[in-house]
Amino acid sequence: MTAHRARKLVEAGVWLRISGDHEGARRLFEQALLLDPTNVRARQLLEAPASAPLPQQPIGRTPPEGTPAAARNPFVRGESPSRSIGLDVDWGLAAILPESQSALRAPKQEDPLPESESAWDQRSTTAPDVGALDVHPGTAPALDLVSTDPQPQPTLLPTDPLEARETEVQSLLQAAQDLIGLDDQSGAMELILRAQRIAPDRPEIRQLREQTEAKLLGMLESKLGGLDAMPRVLLKQDEIIWLNLDHRAGFVLAQIDGTLTLEDLFAVSGMSRLDTARILTELKEQGVISVG
Amino acid sequence: MARETVIGIDLGTTNSVVATVQSDQPVVIKNRLGQNLTPSVVAVAKSGKQLVGQIAKRQAVTNPDGTIYAAKRLIGRKFSSERVQQLLKTLSYSVSCGEHDDIRVQLGGKMTSLPEISAAVLRELKLDAEAYFGQPVSKAVITVPAYFNDGQRQATKDAGAIAGLEVLRIINEPTAAALAYGFGKNVSGKVAIFDLGGGTFDISVLEINKGVFDVAAVGGDTLLGGEDFDNRVIEALVFGFAKEHGIDLRKDRMALQRLKDAAEKAKIELSTVNETQVNLPFICTPPGGGSALHLQRSLTREKLEELTEDLCERTISICEQILAEAKVRPDELKEVILVGGMTRMPRIMAKVKKYFRREPCKGVHPEEVVALGAAVQANALTHEESRVLLLDVTPQSLGVAIAGGYARALIPKNTTVPTSTTEIFTTSKDCQTTVKIMVLQGESEIARENELLGEFVLSGLRDALRGEVEIEVTFDINSEGIVSASAKDKETGMQQSITVTASGGLTREELNQILEDQGDQLLDQPEQEELAERRRDLRDVMREVRGLLPKIQAAMDGSDFGIEALKRGEQGITEGEKVLKSKSISAIVSSTDQLTRTVNLFKGWLQKISPPDS
Numbered sequence: 085m086t087a088h089r090a091r092k093l094v095e096a097g098v099w100l101r102i103s104g105d106h107e108g109a110r111r112l113f114e115q116a117l118l119l120d121p122t123n124v125r126a127r128q129l130l131e132a133p134a135s136a137p138l139p140q141q142p143i144g145r146t147p148p149e150g151t152p153a154a155a156r157n158p159f160v161r162g163e164s165p166s167r168s169i170g171l172d173v174d175w176g177l178a179a180i181l182p183e184s185q186s187a188l189r190a191p192k193q194e195d196p197l198p199e200s201e202s203a204w205d206q207r208s209t210t211a212p213d214v215g216a217l218d219v220h221p222g223t224a225p226a227l228d229l230v231s232t233d234p235q236p237q238p239t240l241l242p243t244d245p246l247e248a249r250e251t252e253v254q255s256l257l258q259a260a261q262d263l264i265g266l267d268d269q270s271g272a273m274e275l276i277l278r279a280q281r282i283a284p285d286r287p288e289i290r291q292l293r294e295q296t297e298a299k300l301l302g303m304l305e306s307k308l309g310g311l312d313a314m315p316r317v318l319l320k321q322d323e324i325i326w327l328n329l330d331h332r333a334g335f336v337l338a339q340i341d342g343t344l345t346l347e348d349l350f351a352v353s354g355m356s357r358l359d360t361a362r363i364l365t366e367l368k369e370q371g372v373i374s375v376g
Numbered sequence: 377m378a379r380e381t382v383i384g385i386d387l388g389t390t391n392s393v394v395a396t397v398q399s400d401q402p403v404v405i406k407n408r409l410g411q412n413l414t415p416s417v418v419a420v421a422k423s424g425k426q427l428v429g430q431i432a433k434r435q436a437v438t439n440p441d442g443t444i445y446a447a448k449r450l451i452g453r454k455f456s457s458e459r460v461q462q463l464l465k466t467l468s469y470s471v472s473c474g475e476h477d478d479i480r481v482q483l484g485g486k487m488t489s490l491p492e493i494s495a496a497v498l499r500e501l502k503l504d505a506e507a508y509f510g511q512p513v514s515k516a517v518i519t520v521p522a523y524f525n526d527g528q529r530q531a532t533k534d535a536g537a538i539a540g541l542e543v544l545r546i547i548n549e550p551t552a553a554a555l556a557y558g559f560g561k562n563v564s565g566k567v568a569i570f571d572l573g574g575g576t577f578d579i580s581v582l583e584i585n586k587g588v589f590d591v592a593a594v595g596g597d598t599l600l601g602g603e604d605f606d607n608r609v610i611e612a613l614v615f616g617f618a619k620e621h622g623i624d625l626r627k628d629r630m631a632l633q634r635l636k637d638a639a640e641k642a643k644i645e646l647s648t649v650n651e652t653q654v655n656l657p658f659i660c661t662p663p664g665g666g667s668a669l670h671l672q673r674s675l676t677r678e679k680l681e682e683l684t685e686d687l688c689e690r691t692i693s694i695c696e697q698i699l700a701e702a703k704v705r706p707d708e709l710k711e712v713i714l715v716g717g718m719t720r721m722p723r724i725m726a727k728v729k730k731y732f733r734r735e736p737c738k739g740v741h742p743e744e745v746v747a748l749g750a751a752v753q754a755n756a757l758t759h760e761e762s763r764v765l766l767l768d769v770t771p772q773s774l775g776v777a778i779a780g781g782y783a784r785a786l787i788p789k790n791t792t793v794p795t796s797t798t799e800i801f802t803t804s805k806d807c808q809t810t811v812k813i814m815v816l817q818g819e820s821e822i823a824r825e826n827e828l829l830g831e832f833v834l835s836g837l838r839d840a841l842r843g844e845v846e847i848e849v850t851f852d853i854n855s856e857g858i859v860s861a862s863a864k865d866k867e868t869g870m871q872q873s874i875t876v877t878a879s880g881g882l883t884r885e886e887l888n889q890i891l892e893d894q895g896d897q898l899l900d901q902p903e904q905e906e907l908a909e910r911r912r913d914l915r916d917v918m919r920e921v922r923g924l925l926p927k928i929q930a931a932m933d934g935s936d937f938g939i940e941a942l943k944r945g946e947q948g949i950t951e952g953e954k955v956l957k958s959k960s961i962s963a964i965v966s967s968t969d970q971l972t973r974t975v976n977l978f979k980g981w982l983q984k985i986s987p988p989d990s
Contacts, residue, residue, distance in 0.1 A: 298953040306919040325657045331668045334658020335630040343409055348431055351421035354438025
């Protein structure tokens with residue numbers, strides 16, 4: 085049972101790594117190894133460096149000499165080079181957006197598994213295929229790891245599709261609970277949203293999502309500080325264009341003009357409070373804005 | 377004894393301004409953001425928070441159905457009127473018909489009257505004035521367009537009352553502009569007021585004589601203003617971007633909001649410089665993904681003029697038409713006053729100068745001139761020594777509907793009140809024993825194109841051929857603006873009458889109800905503030921517990937000791953999150969107290985187990 089649970093955690097971890105949350109993935113691999121120290125895949129994934137290629141430059145330009153470090157490469161986390169502020173994790177919208185627009189899936193034109201509900205369903209039932217799994221050429225080390233797994237461990241999946249969905253939902257929820265236990269609310273949120281897309285009408289998922297959202301919002305707001313504070317942009321216009329932002333983060337940034345408080349920004353953003361808080365927190369953490 | 381504080385308000389279609397008179401000089405009162413203009417926009421954000429002014433304007437595109445703008449175009453009008461039906465096609469928010477054919481708008485899930493919307497803007501201006509004076513302000517003069525009928529004027533008065541203002545007088549915008557230039561004292565003759573605002577264009581000719589301001593001609597286009605100029609800039613930017621990237625930015629609300637803000641800014645800048653840059657980084661993310669794209673473009677004054685030439689020309693054609701109708705030649709005018717921010721555009725100024733063959737008046741900011749004039753009048757009404765004689769006149773003609781669907785004016789517009797007039801009418805059909813007297817207000821010869829103020833029936837007329845029975849119709853307007861209409865059968869002396877008071881769409885009962893509800897709200901206000909404060913306290917303590925939990929966990933070092941306290945802390949946070957959503961102050965306080973105890977417990981515990989020097 086613990087071995088089975090460990091395998092589920094590894095699958096959830098792989099999925100988190102695909103969606104860019106390497107820290108959350110690492111925690112799940114560690115948890116899996118605690119449950120089943122013989123799980124080779126968990127060990128391999130854990131030991132493999134979550135190294136990243138160089139960040140993509142916006143619209144193919146090279147930053148000029150003298151551009152500050154924060155402006156050159158401001159939003160590239162060590163573990164997630166292609167991640168930009170705004171779009172890639174759309175907590176507020178993911179549940180209502182059509183699958184094609186969801187930020188939690190690979191770009192459409194590169195999607196290797198168009199029919200699958202879950203990216204790892206097919207990986208776990210078929211032999212890994214390097215070409216098919218390389219959804220982010222050059223930017224998805226986690227997938228390379230999957231593809232080079234010498235002996236993928238078969239997962240005992242039910243043949244009934246309904247049962248398979250249920251199993252997947254349960255796996256996701258368990259992994260989410262594990263991450264909540266490890267205080268990784270954002271990792272948990274991604275898994276909950278994934279589960280909610282598979283089973284949108286389940287009240288317990290909705291409840292878990294609301295709870296996690298509330299916690300996450302509380303955490304983000306506490307990172308931002310007093311909501312009556314007035315944020316200010318720290319970079320110059322010609323530095324800003326070299327940031328790695330999406331249009332939603334760009335919109336929020338454009339609203340910061342020294343006259344609006346954080347609370348005002350929540351009101352004018354047109355996005356959910358959680359999305360806005362996340363964008364503002366990332367802008368603050370990356371030194372693009374100061375608050376207070 | 378301190379002088380009473382009174383204010384003048386220019387309640388505009390797109391922007392509003394508040395002013396006062398200090399040391400005999402009219403001055404604009406800046407809003408609490410330090411700006412002279414407050415956008416006349418009211419919104420309810422997704423969070424349920426009401427937004428007014430600049431902040432409401434900034435989210436107008438991303439929250440189109442929750443943002444009410446240009447309420448002035450609808451206030452006091454009948455829902456069924458053709459004008460309103462036309463306007464509805466241009467509005468992004470939901471509008472419906474009230475019980476009395478008045479207009480209601482959907483705001484924050486509630487059907488709201490237009491006076492309530494305008495009241496929100498007026499209240500904001502009142503608060504700005506109170507912040508400026510450091511004391512309550514309760515009296516104001518508010519301006520309206522010269523063509524506003526009694527209903528629209530009454531609705532504006534109602535808005536003032538809802539905002540907690542005693543409206544001393546409603547005055548015409550062109551009159552206010554002329555007052556700001558002191559023309560009541562030193563200019564007699566005809567003066568033109570060219571008013572190109574954010575959403576409307578008005579041209580008025582005032583006949584000033586010994587302090588009496590008579591509106592000799594008025595006209596314009598209620599759908600021509602600065603926003604049309606902005607839209608031309610937006611179109612140019614959108615077109616350029618589509619050409620370069622194949623993406624239509626208008627489909628993305630966030631992009632459109634930024635374009636709108638940038639276009640207005642660029643347009644304003646081009647009134648003083650020849651070239652400006654439009655920089656909108658990360659304006660959109662391509663549909664297939666990838667890096668967000670930037671919009672970077674320079675715009676010249678020449679290009680702006682090219683894009684908007686027809687709009688500039690349209691203002692002059694309207695001037696030609698209105699002056700021709702009023703039989704006024706441009707060279708008869710003593711002065712030309714520019715009103716509205718758009719008149720700062722050099723191209724507009726040049727066209728005005730060319731058409732009127734004179735340099736327009738300068739010296740008062742065109743955006744502020746109306747509010748300053750309103751402040752002058754407010755000051756005059758409250759301070760005997762500075763009284764400027766401003767007579768009330770009928771803003772529109774009053775008449776009756778006659779056979780064939782036509783209207784016959786009995787009291788022409790701009791008649792000084794009080795006034796009275798009588799005219800003889802006859803029956804229009806053979807054997808007609810009743811006549812219906814329909815009291816109309818407006819300038820159209822077609823009865824249905826005017827506002828129906830009221831109607832009554834005079835019956836018991838003798839059987840006779842058409843034209844044989846004579847009916848004497850009398851209209852009377854007293855100094856309060858109350859219209860009485862009566863009809864008398866000349867032969868029998870039988871008489872019927874009606875008294876018409878202007879209605880702004882809200883009945884007296886409804887207005888009283890709103891004022892009463894507001895009273896409740898005022899009583900609620902301290903509680904709301906307290907609620908916000910208690911929620912803040914709870915959030916603070918939750919944050920503290922969250923910060924302590926990992927430390928406690930680490931200190932437990934895998935043991936079960938303290939596990940109950942840890943659980944209590946986690947439960948307290950979960951409970952706190954639930955309670956934060958409620959409006960119960962007592963529940964919030966109780967949750968805060970519980971978590972405060974947990975914080976103390978955790979802190980005490982950490983202190984005990986930590987080495988003294990750590």
